[in-house]
Amino acid sequence: MKSKKIGLMLFLMLVSLFLLAACSSKNSSNEQTEKKPPATEANEENGKENVELRVVTTMAGTDPAGEVFQKVLDDYMEKNQHIKIINDSQSADAGTIRTKINTDYSSNNEPELMFFFNTIDADGIINAGKVVNLEKAEGVDLSGYNSMLEQQRNKDGNIYAAPQSGFYEGLFVNKKLFEEHSIKIPTTWEEYELAIEQFAKTDIIPVAASTVDSYYVVEHYALAAGGIDHYQAKLSDQDSTWAEGLDNIAKHAKMGAFPADAATLDLAMVQDLFKQEQAAMIFEGSWFWGQLVEAGMAENVTVIPMPVYGSGGQTGEIVGGSTQGWFISTKSYEDESKREAVVDLFNYLTSEEILLEIVAATGQPPAKGKLTDLPEYIAAGHKLVADAPAVDLPINDRILPEAFTYIRESVPSIVNGTKTGEQILKEAAALE
Amino acid sequence: MKGDKFYIFLFLTPAFLISGIFLYYPFFENIKLSFYKTDGFFNSTFIGFDNYIRLFNDEIARGSTLNSFELMLYVAIFQVGIALVLAIMVNSIKRGAAFYRITFFFPIVISGAAIGLLFTLIYNYRNGLLNEILINLGFERVLWLTEQSSLYMVAIPTVWNYVGFYFVIFLTAIQKIPQDYYDAAALEGITGFQKMMKITIPLILGDLKTCLVLAITGALKIFELVYIITKGGPARSSEVLGTYMYQKAFVDSAMGYGATLAVFMVVIGLTLAFITNKFIKNDKLTY
Numbered sequence: 131m132k133s134k135k136i137g138l139m140l141f142l143m144l145v146s147l148f149l150l151a152a153c154s155s156k157n158s159s160n161e162q163t164e165k166k167p168p169a170t171e172a173n174e175e176n177g178k179e180n181v182e183l184r185v186v187t188t189m190a191g192t193d194p195a196g197e198v199f200q201k202v203l204d205d206y207m208e209k210n211q212h213i214k215i216i217n218d219s220q221s222a223d224a225g226t227i228r229t230k231i232n233t234d235y236s237s238n239n240e241p242e243l244m245f246f247f248n249t250i251d252a253d254g255i256i257n258a259g260k261v262v263n264l265e266k267a268e269g270v271d272l273s274g275y276n277s278m279l280e281q282q283r284n285k286d287g288n289i290y291a292a293p294q295s296g297f298y299e300g301l302f303v304n305k306k307l308f309e310e311h312s313i314k315i316p317t318t319w320e321e322y323e324l325a326i327e328q329f330a331k332t333d334i335i336p337v338a339a340s341t342v343d344s345y346y347v348v349e350h351y352a353l354a355a356g357g358i359d360h361y362q363a364k365l366s367d368q369d370s371t372w373a374e375g376l377d378n379i380a381k382h383a384k385m386g387a388f389p390a391d392a393a394t395l396d397l398a399m400v401q402d403l404f405k406q407e408q409a410a411m412i413f414e415g416s417w418f419w420g421q422l423v424e425a426g427m428a429e430n431v432t433v434i435p436m437p438v439y440g441s442g443g444q445t446g447e448i449v450g451g452s453t454q455g456w457f458i459s460t461k462s463y464e465d466e467s468k469r470e471a472v473v474d475l476f477n478y479l480t481s482e483e484i485l486l487e488i489v490a491a492t493g494q495p496p497a498k499g500k501l502t503d504l505p506e507y508i509a510a511g512h513k514l515v516a517d518a519p520a521v522d523l524p525i526n527d528r529i530l531p532e533a534f535t536y537i538r539e540s541v542p543s544i545v546n547g548t549k550t551g552e553q554i555l556k557e558a559a560a561l562e
Numbered sequence: 563m564k565g566d567k568f569y570i571f572l573f574l575t576p577a578f579l580i581s582g583i584f585l586y587y588p589f590f591e592n593i594k595l596s597f598y599k600t601d602g603f604f605n606s607t608f609i610g611f612d613n614y615i616r617l618f619n620d621e622i623a624r625g626s627t628l629n630s631f632e633l634m635l636y637v638a639i640f641q642v643g644i645a646l647v648l649a650i651m652v653n654s655i656k657r658g659a660a661f662y663r664i665t666f667f668f669p670i671v672i673s674g675a676a677i678g679l680l681f682t683l684i685y686n687y688r689n690g691l692l693n694e695i696l697i698n699l700g701f702e703r704v705l706w707l708t709e710q711s712s713l714y715m716v717a718i719p720t721v722w723n724y725v726g727f728y729f730v731i732f733l734t735a736i737q738k739i740p741q742d743y744y745d746a747a748a749l750e751g752i753t754g755f756q757k758m759m760k761i762t763i764p765l766i767l768g769d770l771k772t773c774l775v776l777a778i779t780g781a782l783k784i785f786e787l788v789y790i791i792t793k794g795g796p797a798r799s800s801e802v803l804g805t806y807m808y809q810k811a812f813v814d815s816a817m818g819y820g821a822t823l824a825v826f827m828v829v830i831g832l833t834l835a836f837i838t839n840k841f842i843k844n845d846k847l848t849y
Contacts, residue, residue, distance in 0.1 A: 232604070342795050393797060394791075408689075531813070546796075
């Protein structure tokens with residue numbers, strides 16, 4: 131009887147132990163063995179060892195490239211039966227992709243390939259040596275790129291990310307609504323303010339914008355007030371034109387430029403207002419075309435640069451560049467059993483043919499080759515970039531995320547008169 | 563007895579280990595993190611009490627704390643109060659009690675995110691349900707989420723979401739009261755209101771106190787409804803500690819300061835639980 135009890139006790143203890151052991155994140159040799167079978171078993175068809183690769187990108191959710199990307203991966207797996215790819219992509223909309231990526235890399239669970247922001251967001255990963263210098267990586271093909279590749283060069287002189295496409299931001303206007311209300315599409319600051327005034331008198335919202343998720347609004351108002359030279363200032367410079375731009379948002383809010391509930395709307399909701407033709411203008415990026423095509427209204431829309439009135443600047447200067455790229459994790463590159471497959475997949479995804487196939491879904495300017503047979507509206511966007519006297523990255527790609535969040539989330543306080551643009555910039559700079 | 567102790571130890575060990583690993587270890591790690599300026603991943607600098615000094619000088623944290631307390635008040639009064647009234651009413655009806663029980667309990671099974679989305683669509687200025695009704699009745703649109711109203715507007719779904727939980731606790735407690743008490747009181751000519759005040763409530767006081775402690779401490783965890791409906795706005799007017807902590811830790815990558823806010827929330831929660839328990843001592847009732 132006693133021995134039965136002891137047996138039961140031991141059994142329960144063992145179960146508990148196994149349960150806890152199963153939760154362990156340690157990269158023990160057992161785990162290696164568990165994960166290895168696919169890599170060690172030779173594929174029957176081509177005799178190569180099976181390999182499992184995980185790819186994390188932002189091509190998911192509302193991103194129209196998501197579907198094409200999955201198809202491209204399926205094609206690759208079809209041709210390479212020994213390679214299994216796990217597409218762990220997640221939309222960039224909510225910003226949580228940053229936490230996911232950082233968690234993966236800091237917990238030794240990095241994906242083999244990653245398509246991520248090559249901005250301040252990747253600094254920690256790069257500085258920790260978690261991704262490879264592509265110029266030194268054996269077998270990596272970086273040929274055929276346009277100037278976007280050079281834009282990826284890190285301050286340490288290396289290239290860690292291979293671009294896929296560029297982007298631009300601008301003022302998307304619904305031509306149909308402008309025509310119906312006999313309002314001129316603005317090309318100057320005065321015309322922009324006049325369009326706001328005129329639409330505010332109608333049931334149409336002049337500019338679909340969120341004053342809390344005010345990323346693009348903040349950038350474009352800062353650009354309008356100072357031109358690209360001032361736009362490129364650092365936060366610590368406390369450039370007066372940035373403050374002026376923030377105060378202009380409040381001025382225009384009082385003119386009725388934005389939705390009445392702009393302080394509680396998110397980006398998806400303001401996009402809906404524009405897509406439902408309840409708003410005449412919206413500040414967005416070139417990725418927005420995909421949604422407009424889906425909504426069946428792309429033909430009625432055109433994109434124009436934010437009118438710049440600040441001295442020294444000129445209308446045509448835009449926010450844009452190439453901030454995302456393909457990274458190879460050092461861990462996967464140093465893993466002999468995976469290196470060949472990782473490099474091969476990298477070269478496949480960044481080859482001109484595949485790159486253009488993915489980029490065509492969004493209509494963004496490609497980092498290699500050229501998109502052909504572009505619809506008029508997409509071509510207008512590409513022309514915007516080609517004609518731009520100056521292009522610079524979004525503000526949030528170069529300042530501390532906490533400081534930028536503080537600025538954009540404080541816009542409603544500027545609108546209600548509690549704070550001024552100058553005050554907000556000073557308080558944001560103190561966070562740096 | 564000796565054998566019992568051994569089994570107690572044996573069966574509690576897994577639970578103790580699991581809470582230790584998944585609850586207490588992260589909690590102490592969180593306390594450690596609050597002394598660092600860190601994104602939680604690659605950049606970390608020890609800064610001593612700087613995050614705590616920042617917390618006490620942070621205007622937004624102060625506003626969020628006050629908003630959390632205000633929400634706590636609404637939750638304690640209305641969630642528990644409405645649940646009590648509903649439970650007494652449902653207990654006193656003879657037909658349809660099952661229907662009301664299910665109806666009042668139903669919101670509990672809907673996720674907070676779904677309720678948040680539902681109320682976002684109800685309050686939406688341009689295309690929301692309330693304004694569509696007003697427009698169809700010939701009125702002007704109303705801005706439901708203003709700096710003055712946003713906290714009330716968030717309190718409504720918060721209260722609605724959890725009323726059913728307390729309702730079930732009260733209903734069960736009321737149903738445990740022996741019928742003899744009511745019969746004896748009926749012979750003395752007691753009215754319905756007196757029955758509630760002099761028999762029902764005094765006899766379920768213990769449950770009432772438990773519900774109050776749960777409601778008060780639970781109010782600190784309010785997050786998803788605020789995050790989805792108002793995003794803490796307009797102009798931070800409905801920011802609560804949960805949403806502010808989330809923003810700092812996960813949007814701003816200021817994990818150290820986010821951890822400090824988390825510690826602050828735990829301190830408030832423990833203090834309130836202690837105070838509530840101290841003030842409302844439980845006298846055990848047996849029927």
